[in-house]
Amino acid sequence: MQAKNLIYDGTFDGFLSAVFYVFEHKLKTVTIQNEFTVQHRLFLENETIHTDELKANRVWKGIKSRLSSNGSYQLYYAFLSEDSGVEDLLLEYIQYVFSQRKKVDKDYTHPSILKIAQIAKSVGREKHRMEAFVRFRLTKDAIYFASIEPDFNVLPLIEKHFKRRYADQKWVIYDIKRGYGLFYDLNKVELINMDFPENFNFTKTDNAFFAEQEFEFQKLWQDYFKSTNIESRKNMKLHIRHVPKRYWKYLSEKQPN
Amino acid sequence: MSFERTQEKLKILADAAKYDVSCSSSGSKRNNTNKGLGDATGMGICHSYTEDGRCVSLLKVLLTNHCIFDCAYCVTRKSNDVKRAAFKVQEVVDLTINFYRRNYIEGLFLSSGIFKSPDYTMERLVAVAKKLRQEENFNGYIHLKSIPGASDELMREAGLYADRLSVNIEIPTEAGLKKLAPDKKREDFIKPMVKVKNEIIQYKAEKKIIKSTPKFAPAGQSTQMIIGASGENDFQIMQTSNHFYNNYNLKRVYYSGYVPISYDNRLPQIGSAVPMLRENRLYQTDWLMRFYGFDVSEILNEQHQNLDLDVDPKLSWALRNLHEFPVDVNTADQRMLARIPGLGMKSVYKIINARRFRKLNWEHLKKIGVALNRAQYFMVCDSNQFEKRDLSAEKIKGLILQNSTSKYQKILSNQLSLFG
Numbered sequence: 001m002q003a004k005n006l007i008y009d010g011t012f013d014g015f016l017s018a019v020f021y022v023f024e025h026k027l028k029t030v031t032i033q034n035e036f037t038v039q040h041r042l043f044l045e046n047e048t049i050h051t052d053e054l055k056a057n058r059v060w061k062g063i064k065s066r067l068s069s070n071g072s073y074q075l076y077y078a079f080l081s082e083d084s085g086v087e088d089l090l091l092e093y094i095q096y097v098f099s100q101r102k103k104v105d106k107d108y109t110h111p112s113i114l115k116i117a118q119i120a121k122s123v124g125r126e127k128h129r130m131e132a133f134v135r136f137r138l139t140k141d142a143i144y145f146a147s148i149e150p151d152f153n154v155l156p157l158i159e160k161h162f163k164r165r166y167a168d169q170k171w172v173i174y175d176i177k178r179g180y181g182l183f184y185d186l187n188k189v190e191l192i193n194m195d196f197p198e199n200f201n202f203t204k205t206d207n208a209f210f211a212e213q214e215f216e217f218q219k220l221w222q223d224y225f226k227s228t229n230i231e232s233r234k235n236m237k238l239h240i241r242h243v244p245k246r247y248w249k250y251l252s253e254k255q256p257n
Numbered sequence: 258m259s260f261e262r263t264q265e266k267l268k269i270l271a272d273a274a275k276y277d278v279s280c281s282s283s284g285s286k287r288n289n290t291n292k293g294l295g296d297a298t299g300m301g302i303c304h305s306y307t308e309d310g311r312c313v314s315l316l317k318v319l320l321t322n323h324c325i326f327d328c329a330y331c332v333t334r335k336s337n338d339v340k341r342a343a344f345k346v347q348e349v350v351d352l353t354i355n356f357y358r359r360n361y362i363e364g365l366f367l368s369s370g371i372f373k374s375p376d377y378t379m380e381r382l383v384a385v386a387k388k389l390r391q392e393e394n395f396n397g398y399i400h401l402k403s404i405p406g407a408s409d410e411l412m413r414e415a416g417l418y419a420d421r422l423s424v425n426i427e428i429p430t431e432a433g434l435k436k437l438a439p440d441k442k443r444e445d446f447i448k449p450m451v452k453v454k455n456e457i458i459q460y461k462a463e464k465k466i467i468k469s470t471p472k473f474a475p476a477g478q479s480t481q482m483i484i485g486a487s488g489e490n491d492f493q494i495m496q497t498s499n500h501f502y503n504n505y506n507l508k509r510v511y512y513s514g515y516v517p518i519s520y521d522n523r524l525p526q527i528g529s530a531v532p533m534l535r536e537n538r539l540y541q542t543d544w545l546m547r548f549y550g551f552d553v554s555e556i557l558n559e560q561h562q563n564l565d566l567d568v569d570p571k572l573s574w575a576l577r578n579l580h581e582f583p584v585d586v587n588t589a590d591q592r593m594l595a596r597i598p599g600l601g602m603k604s605v606y607k608i609i610n611a612r613r614f615r616k617l618n619w620e621h622l623k624k625i626g627v628a629l630n631r632a633q634y635f636m637v638c639d640s641n642q643f644e645k646r647d648l649s650a651e652k653i654k655g656l657i658l659q660n661s662t663s664k665y666q667k668i669l670s671n672q673l674s675l676f677g
Contacts, residue, residue, distance in 0.1 A: 230307070
């Protein structure tokens, strides 16, 4: 019996190609790891997986036919969590799905189904948070720029939302943690990598980079945020539960004046 | 626009608008089809939260806080000595667009003090919405206040540009209204509400036949009541609420704990606490009516006119109706599952789905997320361990309170010490 540690390139297609490999070679003892966070395991032979779009599509089609649309969403969402060990959990989930004749993605008493549903829920929450907490700032080149550091890799999930909403303005949403961003040029959204100037401070609105009116609107927004608060109902515990402190640094209303 | 002037106006007119609690931005289905700005299709988004924990979803301002009325509970009342200001139509448009472009907000919630006449005021509100839609290609969310006494023609126009319209009845009973707002009449609130309701029904019917029929207030109507300003009990409040849900097809009724803003002796004095826990219990009751299949009379009636503060209204109902329990989670229908204290609708759906695969036991239920400390007394599952003692309602309540900590502990113990 072979025991393998499959190493893939970090993409969803790469992961699905690894799943294909597992089924193709009928592996029983196996782990799947992202090449960026790989940890060597004792007694497991490393195998580098070549990402193959055709194989990935075959696996994805198979999965989709055995899950409700919500189930396949959950699987993809959970993958984007980048949780350590999530690939093995997903593999367990997929193997369970293929071993049953009926659709099982609502079998919340099965450990891997419940766990994936829970991870997907936290990714979904982060997606929604980014749709809320992205703060665009108008640059001198007339591009609305936002920087984020989401807990999970949610850029692929929020693209559609922002494209539909800001159809008539150029914008960039840049994930500083993962070093890539989305750029909308009034026609399409592209994935981009950017080099920032040495002295570029992501949380500061510097007049070397940002348009003059940007300062006024930030000030108006900060004032509005203060005026709309009701002091006699103050409840900071609730406030922080809704807007955890780790998000504050990119929120215009939370910047010191 | 002059920055300083706008800044000053925004401070005054946002401050005056904050007592309107509605912040909903969902349910509109307004697509961005013209490659313009904004989209109001999905669920609502709370872009931020104030330090009091309320959602900030819309730019909520008054067009002006000049007002010809003198309603005792209102901070903008004629006799109150506050700074007055008025936005120009273009100023509100610019603020909305620029806030929206930066992803600060989902749209605009525009209300106003009543200056000159109801129609004159309503006309200005409509002008802002019209400009946003027609000149700025704005597809974001617009919530306009229906001004009591405005003409049918203006209300019809308002509905063509706005996603939601609302008129606040503020005081739950007519007697209370007479006492606190002698120049206002219930009929004046009702009239625009009826007009909008009828137009919504008519436009929906036409849309079924002619697809290009424009949308009319697609996110419906709402209203708000102030809690704790005029002495009504919870039974009266929820009866009024139920009446409005049933007769005017309202999407939402909001309950706003009265924040003392005046030394008027008809009202709670400045410094007295905002009834936040009571407000919370009323919202819970509202949810039980709208999503859990309860009839309001099951929760509040002649014998039971006020909600318990120490336990939630569903638990309180269950304790009064122990003969309905225990419920078997593996066989019960959705209606009964939803009535088990400690089970939210999400858990109910998970249980219904999961029990198709196997019988559920305590371990399963715990993992699914059921609040067992409350639920365990009211249900049985696939286990021979269940509550076998014949406990009285008082005893169960005691056990539950003993084993839980309420986020309102401080308020509750203060209230108890009043009588102790």
